[in-house]
Amino acid sequence: MTRRTSWAEPWKIKVVESIKMTTREQREVAIRDAGYNTFLLKSEDCYIDLLTDSGTNAMSDNQWAGMMLGDEAYAGSRNFYALESAVQTYYGYEYLIPTHQGRGAENILSKILIKDGDYVPGNMYFTTTRLHQELAGGTFRDVIIDEAHDPASEHPFKGNVDLDKVKALVAEVGADRIAYITIGVTVNLAGGQPVSMANLREVSTYCHDTGITVILDATRAVENAWFIQQREKGYGDKSVAQILRAMCDLTDGATMSGKKDSLVNIGGWLAVRDRKVAEQAQNLVVVYEGLHTYGGMAGRDMEAMARGIVESVQDDHMRSRIGQVQYLGQKLIDAGVPVVHPIGGHAVFLDAAAILPHIPRDKFPAQALAAALYVESGIRSMERGAVSAGRDAKTGENRYPKLELVRLTIPRRVYTQAHMDVTAESVMEVFDHRDKVRGLEFLYEPEYLRFFQARFGTVGGDGIFA
Ligand code: F0G
Numbered sequence: 275m276t277r278r279t280s281w282a283e284p285w286k287i288k289v290v291e292s293i294k295m296t297t298r299e300q301r302e303v304a305i306r307d308a309g310y311n312t313f314l315l316k317s318e319d320c321y322i323d324l325l326t327d328s329g330t331n332a333m334s335d336n337q338w339a340g341m342m343l344g345d346e347a348y349a350g351s352r353n354f355y356a357l358e359s360a361v362q363t364y365y366g367y368e369y370l371i372p373t374h375q376g377r378g379a380e381n382i383l384s385k386i387l388i389k390d391g392d393y394v395p396g397n398m399y400f401t402t403t404r405l406h407q408e409l410a411g412g413t414f415r416d417v418i419i420d421e422a423h424d425p426a427s428e429h430p431f432k433g434n435v436d437l438d439k440v441k442a443l444v445a446e447v448g449a450d451r452i453a454y455i456t457i458g459v460t461v462n463l464a465g466g467q468p469v470s471m472a473n474l475r476e477v478s479t480y481c482h483d484t485g486i487t488v489i490l491d492a493t494r495a496v497e498n499a500w501f502i503q504q505r506e507k508g509y510g511d512k513s514v515a516q517i518l519r520a521m522c523d524l525t526d527g528a529t530m531s532g533k534k535d536s537l538v539n540i541g542g543w544l545a546v547r548d549r550k551v552a553e554q555a556q557n558l559v560v561v562y563e564g565l566h567t568y569g570g571m572a573g574r575d576m577e578a579m580a581r582g583i584v585e586s587v588q589d590d591h592m593r594s595r596i597g598q599v600q601y602l603g604q605k606l607i608d609a610g611v612p613v614v615h616p617i618g619g620h621a622v623f624l625d626a627a628a629i630l631p632h633i634p635r636d637k638f639p640a641q642a643l644a645a646a647l648y649v650e651s652g653i654r655s656m657e658r659g660a661v662s663a664g665r666d667a668k669t670g671e672n673r674y675p676k677l678e679l680v681r682l683t684i685p686r687r688v689y690t691q692a693h694m695d696v697t698a699e700s701v702m703e704v705f706d707h708r709d710k711v712r713g714l715e716f717l718y719e720p721e722y723l724r725f726f727q728a729r730f731g732t733v734g735g736d737g738i739f740a
Contacts, residue, residue, distance in 0.1 A: 281597050284590040285687065288335060295321050301649050302737060309729025310645045310714050310738065312654050321652030322693050323685075327620045329375075329533035329540055330685035334585060337537065337578045344574025353576035354567040357543075360580040364515060364587055365492065365530075366522045367545035369552030373563050374570025376493055376531025377402040379544035382558045383489065383529055384410035386551060388453040395443055396456040396491075397435045398422060398464050401662055401723055403456060403491060403529075408667050412453055415443050422464040423676035425614045425625045430505045432467035432616075433460055433498075435477045444484060454487035456529075459498035459521065463658055463677065466494070466599075466618020468501035471509065471520065478524040492528040495521060496535040497619035500592040515587040527551070534620065537582035537686055541571045599684050601691060605698035611705050620683060624701065626659060627678040629708050635660055635674050637713025637733055643680045643704070645738045646711045651700030656681045662725045710739045 296304070296319055308314035312325060323330070333341075345351040358370045373379045380403050388394065390411035396403070397418040404414045417439040421427040435457060444452065457477065460468045481488050499517035502509050509517055522528065527546035532538050544559075546552050556566040563570040571579075585591060596619050603617030612628035626640035633639040640659035647653055659678035666673055682697060704711075714730035732738055 281593055283594045283687070284588070285334070293321055294318065296652055298649065301652060305645050305648050305738065306736075309717060310641065310732065311725075311728055311730060312644050312648060312656060313726050314729070315648070315654060319652075320648075320654040322689065322697055323654045324621075324682045324697065325654045325656050326681075327534055327683045327685050328531065329538070330688060331533075331537045331539065331582075332685070332687040333537060333539070333578060333582070334687075336585070337581045340577035340581045341574040343577055344572060346573045348568075349565055350567050351573040351576065353573040353580065356580040357576040357583075360583040361543065361545055364518060364583055365495075365528065365545060366519050367527060367547055369546050369549065369555075371544040371546075371552065371555045371559050371566060372569030372571055372576060373542045373544060373559065375533055375540060375542040376491075376529060377406065377542075378559075378563050378570060379529040379531075379542050380406040381562060382555050383527070383544055384412065385558060386554045387487065388412040391451065392453040393443060393447055393451055394453050394456060395440055397433055397458055397469065398461050399663075400458060400462055400491065401664075401725070403458075405723060407453075413667075415439075417443065417455070418461065418464065422461065422467060425465070425612070425623075425628070425677065425679075428615050430468075430616065431470040431473060431501075432464055433458065433469040434473040435469070437477055437480055440477065440480065444486075449484045449486055452486050454489050454526075455481055456489050456491055457525070458491040458493070460494045460501070460619045462494070462620075463662070463675075464618075465614035465623045465677075465679070466497070466620045467616075468498045468505075468619065470506050471502050471517070472506070474521055474524050487527070488525045490522060490525040490528040491530075492522070493531040493534050494620055495528075496586045496592060497596060499587075500589075500596055501619065503589075513587075514589050514592050518587060532579045532582070535583075535586045536579050537586055538575065538579045541575050541579045543569070595686055598689075598691065598694060602682065602684070602694040602698055605694070606701060609698070609702050609705070611701055614677070614679060622682045622684075623658065623677075624655075624680040624682065625678075626680050629705060630711055632709065633711065633713040635678065636672065637715065638730070639713065640678045640680050641730060642711050642714050642738060645714070647680070647701065647704050649738050650704045650707075651696075653682075653697055653700050656683065657725060661728060664724055707739065712738055712740055
């Protein structure tokens with residue numbers, strides 16, 4: 275029985291949504307009007323939309339059926355209890371505080387645990403996470419292993435925490451100045467790279483011995499569990515659900531954007547084991563999100579998420595979800611396009627610094643590459659480089675992270691393998707004309723999370739291609 279080596283999606287399609295191809299001329303106008311920022315494009319002007327995997331998932335018939343069972347009571351909705359039970363079962367945390375999405379949870383957690391002047395180590399920054407930590411008076415410190423900053427490194431767990439960096443921070447500032455450590459699984463900005471169970475255990479043991487709280491950014495934790503199953507010795511015969519639970523068991527709480535792993539379009543949560551922290555969070559959520567039994571979500575949204583959590587931890591779902599990302603990545607690797615290695619869980623990351631060496635960092639090669647790909651093909655991607663990194667909170671200088679990337683993010687259960695083929699060919703087409711791509715400069719730069727709303731103009735002439 276060796277002929278059958280392919281996998282197929284564990285579902286069939288019941289409803290479809292039309293997408294439309296535009297002309298190159300239309301796209302040139304659209305991207306200029308959008309200030310060369312793919313976030314400012316209209317969705318209907320995008321052919322294959324790989325901007326993000328956040329809230330862009332297709333729900334199942336079972337989730338849609340659950341939407342009809344929304345209990346829209348202001349307080350004590352039965353869907354809250356369904357969600358609470360799903361989180362307790364699959365993630366294992368005792369107290370659940372729902373929020374409208376991940377950053378709502380980050381805001382509340384940061385306000386509770388961070389005192390002015392505290393430090394918050396984490397395995398690479400995430401945009402909203404770090405901003406909430408800074409707004410709460412904290413300073414973020416990157417404690418990810420050095421390999422994470424090298425796009426070519428094939429380290430199987432590039433998201434791992436470098437425990438020596440954590441120890442050095444403890445020696446420098448003292449454990450009592452460390453509010454908590456955030457461990458992102460997988461690490462979005464490193465390329466969707468996983469953290470190993472061994473690393474999580476080692477970090478958790480050290481932090482707990484030292485009195486440091488361990489918070490998981492569980493946004494893509496199920497994808498991380500799949501990588502542990504595939505790559506880490508001793509986990510090959512464990513289910514994704516078992517591994518997820520074992521990961522969470524090593525931590526004290528989690529923030530979650532349900533818009534990714536949980537196969538929904540909106541929603542998030544904060545979950546903790548400590549009753550006192552839970553009480554503070556239940557109190558603060560009322561100020562910023564909504565009552566503690568809905569936290570900004572409709573009853574139907576909570577039901578869809580509860581059902582999505584169960585679907586998300588099925589091994590065959592994860593195999594096809596990540597299998598599709600790997601399929602696209604392998605095509606680009608085979609074509610010689612520089613990408614982040616190994617291919618991550620939710621996206622393929624193009625190495626814009628390597629593809630466009632003629633564009634200096636302060637002319638934002640990744641932003642330019644995303645614009646060029648759109649003009650070439652109608653495919654929408656996202657910059658994950660210096661524009662996303664923003665300015666240093668203290669000096670106001672541009673931050674230049676080692677990675678200057680364009681993310682081709684794959685929504686869950688939305689596109690077919692044929693869309694991946696077209697995407698790969700489109701990237702190759704831009705790659706062939708890479709020396710013609712122009713750099714960009716800011717025309718408008720918002721103060722917070724500038725990548726969402728910034729506008730740019732091309733350098734050295736009109737149009738993204740010379
Ligand atoms: N943490 C991680 C690792 C994320 O990727 C995101 C969102 C958040 C937290 C915040 O969650 O959007 O629900 O408020 N990432 C999206 C993305 C925006 O496109 O990567 P949110």
